[in-house]
């Protein structure tokens with residue numbers, strides 16, 4: 001079947017109202033859960049091949065996210081989809097008003113390679129829960145996981161949930177179609193292309209993009225905790241995480257201590273004697289590896305810096321300045337630059353001058369510093385004394401700001417972006433006649449009194 005034919009099939013499926021019923025939507029989500037469980041072993045194998053991801057990391061950062069999201073909707077879908085009564089105002093009194101959650105129609109989900117299962121399925125789960133049909137386009141750079149996603153889509157009726165594999169050509173073909181919603185996760189550059197394409201059909205969209213997420217460590221921080229958590233957040237998935245700590249920005253009084261502790265954490269977590277752990281994720285491909293190697297200034301490396309094929313060691317780079325090459329782009333790999341500052345408030349000013357990141361982090365035990373950081377550093381999300389974990393909490397929206405993207409998802413936020421909130425207004429027989437002609441002086445006075453025109 002060609003891509004336009006598949007799209008038309010999905011349009012027909014949606015038009016037949018087969019996604020309207022909440023119970024059917026729940027059954028669809030259960031089908032997805034079953035497919036994931038049936039193919040668990042294939043999923044582990046695919047991750048090993050594509051990224052050398054261990055079973056533990058697949059469970060912790062991929063499967064669990066999908067299963068928790070499905071379970072959330074199985075529990076909350078009914079209440080989320082209920083018509084929500086809202087009040088009225090004087091102009092419309094008396095009337096009844098409510099919100100009706102209407103699915104958009106056919107949704108396109110374009111996913112990246114770094115968390116190729118959860119970044120494909122978590123948005124798709126939200127779209128299906130909200131009653132859309134979904135065409136999913138996984139990344140060509142995680143081809144084995146894309147194959148499993150394709151097998152999973154076979155569990156669904158034709159036209160409800162489909163997977164299109166392939167590369168940029170297929171993406172472009174998809175983006176030429178008049179989808180009803182587009183959800184894109186990937187780089188800021190491709191995000192621009194997607195938004196431009198969406199504008200041709202005025203398709204609403206969500207962009208989940210990247211950026212350089214800073215991690216500030218102040219002189220008041222608990223350095224053991226900071227080193228432990230930063231090391232995990234940087235080297236999880238070999239740093240190929242959109243909300244990874246991009247760089248550490250640390251008070252120079254505690255910098256040397258922090259670096260020592262981070263190196264100790266790296267040795268403990270990722271090395272057996274001097275051998276890199278067999279569980280360490282590799283860089284996705286040679287192109288990315290060469291890009292990363294080009295960012296390393298060997299004269300500043302204090303730990304790591306070597307690679308064996310696609311396996312790039314966890315690397316710590318000291319004395320980094322903002323005009324160094326590594327600070328000009330999102331790193332997206334296992335390289336941790338350390339930048340020092342003299343004064344916390346000046347450091348915040350410098351961060352504020354940079355592009356607004358997907359996440360920002362602060363390690364501090366001073367309430368004043370934390371509040372100042374919260375109030376002055378704009379970012380998609382903020383982690384205080386921890387990193388990354390906020391995105392596992394479905395009570396919090398997950399999304400970017402500025403060049404890191406817009407709109408948020410997870411849990412009820414996913415339901416919201418994939419549903420149009422239709423405003424429903426119902427008038428009874430009685431009404432005040434003010435708005436109808438002829439326009440008299442008395443009516444004008446009444447209008448002014450209701451709307452407060454001319455009043456302070």
Ligand code: NAD
Nearest residue numbers: 111112113138139167168171186187190208209210211242
């Ligand atoms: P990418 O932008 O290169 O690719 C993402 C998707 O876009 C892929 O499916 C790819 O096939 C497609 N694509 C690539 N070039 C295209 C083009 N010219 N036209 C149409 N489609 C095209 O991103 P990536 O390398 O897969 O992922 C890394 C980036 O994604 C990083 O910047 C990272 O920060 C970001 N990211 C963001 C989040 C988030 O939730 N905000 C999550 C993961 C990754």
